[in-house]
Amino acid sequence: MANDLIQISVCSGTGCLDAGSLLVRTAFEDHVRSQGLEKTVAVNFGGCAGTCPQGPVVTVEPGGVLYHGVQPGDAAAIVGEHLKGGVLDRLRYEPPEEPSKIPSTGALPLYRHQVLRVLRNKGLIDPESMEEYIARDGYQGAAKALTQMTAEEVVATVKNSGLRGRGGAGFPTGLKWEFASKSVADQKYLLCNGDEGDPGAFMDRSVMEADPHSVVEGMIIGSRAIGATKGVIYVRAEYPLAVKRLQKAIDDATAAGLLGKNILGSGHDFELSIYLGAGAFVCGEETALMRSIEGKRGMPRPRPPFPAHKGLWDKPTVLNNVETYANVPPILLHGADWYRSLGTQKSAGTKVFALTGAIKNVGLVEVPMGIPLRTIIYEVGGGIGKKNKKFKAVQMGGPSGGCIPEHLLDTAVDFDSINATGAIMGSGGMVVMDEDNCMVSLAKFFLGFTADESCGKCPPCRVGTRVMLDLLTDITEGRGKPGDIETLIDICDDIKNTSLCGLGQTAPNPVLTTIRYFRDEYESHIHDKWCKTGICRDLASFEIDPEICTGCGVCARACPQEAIVGEKKKPHRIIQELCIQCRTCYDKCKFNSIQIKASRKLTGVAAAAEGGKH
Amino acid sequence: MSKLTAEDLVRLRDKARAAMDFEKQGYRGKVVMHTGTCGIAAGAEKVMAVLTAELKERNVTDLVVTTSGCAGICSREPLMTVQLKGQSPVKYTELTEAKVKSIVEEHLVGGQPVEKLAFVMGCEAAY
Amino acid sequence: MSDKPNILVVDDESIVIRSAELVLKGAGYEVEGANGGREAIAKMEQKSYGLVFTDLKMPEVDGITLIRWVRNARPDTGIVILTGYPSQDTIKEALSLGIIDYVPKPFTPAVLLDVTQRAVHWVLERRGAAGKGEEEKEDFPPSMAAELDKVIEFYRDKPGSLIPVLQRAQEMIGWLPVPALRRIAQGMNIPPAEVHSVTTFYSFFTMKPRGDHNVRVCLGTACYVKRAEEVMKTLEEGLGVEVGGVTPDRKFSLEEVRCLGACGLAPVVMVDSDTFAGIDPKAAMDVLKPYG
Numbered sequence A: 001m002a003n004d005l006i007q008i009s010v011c012s013g014t015g016c017l018d019a020g021s022l023l024v025r026t027a028f029e030d031h032v033r034s035q036g037l038e039k040t041v042a043v044n045f046g047g048c049a050g051t052c053p054q055g056p057v058v059t060v061e062p063g064g065v066l067y068h069g070v071q072p073g074d075a076a077a078i079v080g081e082h083l084k085g086g087v088l089d090r091l092r093y094e095p096p097e098e099p100s101k102i103p104s105t106g107a108l109p110l111y112r113h114q115v116l117r118v119l120r121n122k123g124l125i126d127p128e129s130m131e132e133y134i135a136r137d138g139y140q141g142a143a144k145a146l147t148q149m150t151a152e153e154v155v156a157t158v159k160n161s162g163l164r165g166r167g168g169a170g171f172p173t174g175l176k177w178e179f180a181s182k183s184v185a186d187q188k189y190l191l192c193n194g195d196e197g198d199p200g201a202f203m204d205r206s207v208m209e210a211d212p213h214s215v216v217e218g219m220i221i222g223s224r225a226i227g228a229t230k231g232v233i234y235v236r237a238e239y240p241l242a243v244k245r246l247q248k249a250i251d252d253a254t255a256a257g258l259l260g261k262n263i264l265g266s267g268h269d270f271e272l273s274i275y276l277g278a279g280a281f282v283c284g285e286e287t288a289l290m291r292s293i294e295g296k297r298g299m300p301r302p303r304p305p306f307p308a309h310k311g312l313w314d315k316p317t318v319l320n321n322v323e324t325y326a327n328v329p330p331i332l333l334h335g336a337d338w339y340r341s342l343g344t345q346k347s348a349g350t351k352v353f354a355l356t357g358a359i360k361n362v363g364l365v366e367v368p369m370g371i372p373l374r375t376i377i378y379e380v381g382g383g384i385g386k387k388n389k390k391f392k393a394v395q396m397g398g399p400s401g402g403c404i405p406e407h408l409l410d411t412a413v414d415f416d417s418i419n420a421t422g423a424i425m426g427s428g429g430m431v432v433m434d435e436d437n438c439m440v441s442l443a444k445f446f447l448g449f450t451a452d453e454s455c456g457k458c459p460p461c462r463v464g465t466r467v468m469l470d471l472l473t474d475i476t477e478g479r480g481k482p483g484d485i486e487t488l489i490d491i492c493d494d495i496k497n498t499s500l501c502g503l504g505q506t507a508p509n510p511v512l513t514t515i516r517y518f519r520d521e522y523e524s525h526i527h528d529k530w531c532k533t534g535i536c537r538d539l540a541s542f543e544i545d546p547e548i549c550t551g552c553g554v555c556a557r558a559c560p561q562e563a564i565v566g567e568k569k570k571p572h573r574i575i576q577e578l579c580i581q582c583r584t585c586y587d588k589c590k591f592n593s594i595q596i597k598a599s600r601k602l603t604g605v606a607a608a609a610e611g612g613k614h
Numbered sequence B: 001m002s003k004l005t006a007e008d009l010v011r012l013r014d015k016a017r018a019a020m021d022f023e024k025q026g027y028r029g030k031v032v033m034h035t036g037t038c039g040i041a042a043g044a045e046k047v048m049a050v051l052t053a054e055l056k057e058r059n060v061t062d063l064v065v066t067t068s069g070c071a072g073i074c075s076r077e078p079l080m081t082v083q084l085k086g087q088s089p090v091k092y093t094e095l096t097e098a099k100v101k102s103i104v105e106e107h108l109v110g111g112q113p114v115e116k117l118a119f120v121m122g123c124e125a126a127y
Numbered sequence C: 001m002s003d004k005p006n007i008l009v010v011d012d013e014s015i016v017i018r019s020a021e022l023v024l025k026g027a028g029y030e031v032e033g034a035n036g037g038r039e040a041i042a043k044m045e046q047k048s049y050g051l052v053f054t055d056l057k058m059p060e061v062d063g064i065t066l067i068r069w070v071r072n073a074r075p076d077t078g079i080v081i082l083t084g085y086p087s088q089d090t091i092k093e094a095l096s097l098g099i100i101d102y103v104p105k106p107f108t109p110a111v112l113l114d115v116t117q118r119a120v121h122w123v124l125e126r127r128g129a130a131g132k133g134e135e136e137k138e139d140f141p142p143s144m145a146a147e148l149d150k151v152i153e154f155y156r157d158k159p160g161s162l163i164p165v166l167q168r169a170q171e172m173i174g175w176l177p178v179p180a181l182r183r184i185a186q187g188m189n190i191p192p193a194e195v196h197s198v199t200t201f202y203s204f205f206t207m208k209p210r211g212d213h214n215v216r217v218c219l220g221t222a223c224y225v226k227r228a229e230e231v232m233k234t235l236e237e238g239l240g241v242e243v244g245g246v247t248p249d250r251k252f253s254l255e256e257v258r259c260l261g262a263c264g265l266a267p268v269v270m271v272d273s274d275t276f277a278g279i280d281p282k283a284a285m286d287v288l289k290p291y292g
């Protein structure tokens, strides 16, 4: 009888966790198991109801009974009462008669789906205080790895956790560490990739700025696992605040003996320094990054040899992403099974996303892997930012990624499902687009980026991206020809198959996915000379729908060309000869009365019909 | 600081925990201003200056005022979190000088969260 | 003007002015003194000088203020600072304002003459080159050379440190002129071609001088989606330069960057180190108003 199921939710908010809710939950689980009550009582974590000072808080369904200040010893009594259909009055929390009008985090969709593991200290600690980091269990994972575990055990724990690299490709971190730990050398290096080249993503910056010690601790653990004694964090020079806070973290940790010689008396040595990147996207690629640290042009080189054997200065080297490292300390502390308790079979844990673009809640979110994209966009993200605009696509993976359209929004967010759409998980940038964004221009934007950033070593990448960029420019400026789409697809295949590094191999993705899902837009650009968003100025003309126009005059006042005429309270019209397609009227009109039509010039429609009457 | 051992680290944690607990330190509450890159770009430092000036003017000395990293809601920066003894933490968003003044008056001094300005109350799930 | 430009010595201690006069006049220079920043400005409004030697710490109008004024109103006048407090920060600030060199106080006649000769040389070269191409007109003040040498010295024996050296150099000079690259190549014992190739590879490095105010428009994805391209267009039209260019009066330079990490506030423009968020493409020029 499902109705009789008693559901016990222990609050997993940071306040309750600090008050000891983990132990409370374990006590409930133990009690249920020891009494053989698994079929009638379910124990799980629940969200915060906004009663933090009363923690640990426990909610029991049915009835929504709230308990506060629950201690592990209370588990049996609470379960016992509810089995009898009663309530344990001693701990019952009566909410105030007039509840606050402020929503609780558990009630707001923005927070309800999030679980903070990487961002566990988000907004709670002073990033420049090592003591505050330590207060929240900081460096306990490293202490365990260094003083209670062998290197093999550390590798095994990370391997079992199922953690996959957060820098884009999703390579299993434990496996990477295992390869490097087996290489024999007089010197090994452990590097951190804080280059964050994907324009429009800022997860790594936030982690480095808000919780720099979590990266340092993750690296200490990694260095122990592979036997590295030197480490480097490669950070973009454009992130001065991150650099400053990381440097402080390194200095403080070194002063405390958490870095340097004989860390925590374990005999393990690890020195850490920062290297400032000088702004080349390709330097995010691992072999290029290592060349760059050597002071050379950051050009990728073929693999093998893999960095795990021959990396920086030809020594065995491991490179992981910032977020990957930040995941490691709690894995050591709470164990591999804990980590796997969220996420999917093949993509364990949580992922941080930078939600930006035409979305309401722009910001940083952390959700369990496997939740549908739709949930992230419509619940966590709050949907499209502008009223009465429709969702068009979400771009994931930056210049290496692709666009996912509306009909695929039920895709689960995990490495493999996202790959199947033609996009990639990437480092976590999620740029949302509404119907005002032109997908051909977007493809052109990304290609412009890769063409600029191509290091020029492989001709298919260097030349191919240029040719594609020219083609796309032609299409957006009205010179598109039938057959262009096929040519684009052909070139994409060539670039994909013949480039040396990930930059070239993935450069076609934005073009391929937009063609795949928005082919009609390419076609209307090419055949009808019509960009229905009006972003491509040459492929648009603007008209006022007299049925909708109220004659409010806002557009006429805003028009820089004074091209809009009409009497007050009567439908206005646009004098086409004067219009420069700047789109101002379209943006200003509150009634959506401005229609975007095909280019008059290019399609030969006489402008005289409507414009010439004045 | 001298070199730590694993045992020292546990002791240090307990000490630091107590130090971070504003109640144990004899304070009435804690105000956290979120100052990541976007917070600063949105004017968090100016808001912080207004806040400290207001508190000074009213001679409020029983609150801890500190800064922390990005709170993750970049489009609503500048942001601050207020937690008073016996209350859940409350987040205020899109702060302006005027908003800070009423928050100081009603919440920090008056003790009542400003319902019409507050964005959310409570903690975030983290485990 | 003759090959010996006239010199104005500014200090609030008349003993300093007098001793400088003694040394410099002896070497055939035409020298005048001004007792503080205010008097200096008054004098320079009447007459032009080839070189100004100024103290930094002075009551009322201090050295940095004076330097700013000279840079604006008398851009052809070379500036040398006389200072008893060479704190790294003030020197750095003065360097960023384009001074030629500095003389530590108290100075010996030999040091003063040596610095003066170099400064004169520099001023004359600049003047001589003024008619020639844009590139050659910019030179590389000796004071920076000394600072740069210190950086090179520090990094010389560390493998892989070319990029950090270039970063420091650009931080000091504001950009990477060819003479600086040559000096780095020599000092680090790296072929000049390699230094050049590394410099051009990384977008962080610029071999063109920047304007007094550097305007950077973010063209990252988040900003792009919020129409940063139009912001850029407005600025290009408003300033009359293309991206990567500098306005003829050297006031503004215009650059693009890929993501400033403030995507939540897109579209974003940075002027020097101030961030402006949520720019309306049509009104982008308004952002520059406070910068003249």
Ligand SMILES: Cc1cc2nc3c(=O)[nH]c(=O)nc-3n(C[C@H](O)[C@H](O)[C@H](O)COP(=O)(O)O)c2cc1C
Pocket: A164, A165, A166, A167, A168, A169, A170, A171, A173, A193, A194, A195, A196, A197, A198, A281, A282, A283, A284, A285, A286, A287, A319, A320, A321, A322, A324, A427, A501, A502, A503
């Ligand atoms: C062109 C290119 C750019 C990359 N940029 C980044 C980056 O900015 N940050 C990052 O962490 N990984 C980046 N990567 C991925 C790295 O090569 C590497 O796979 C990653 O840092 C490994 O860390 P992980 O296993 O923890 O993901 C890039 C790869 C390519 C091909």
Ligand code: FES
Pocket: A199, A200, A201, C218, C219, C220, C221, C222, C223, C224, C258, C259, C260, C261, C262, C263, C264, C266, C267, C268
């Ligand atoms: S894309 Fe412009 S700040 Fe990130």
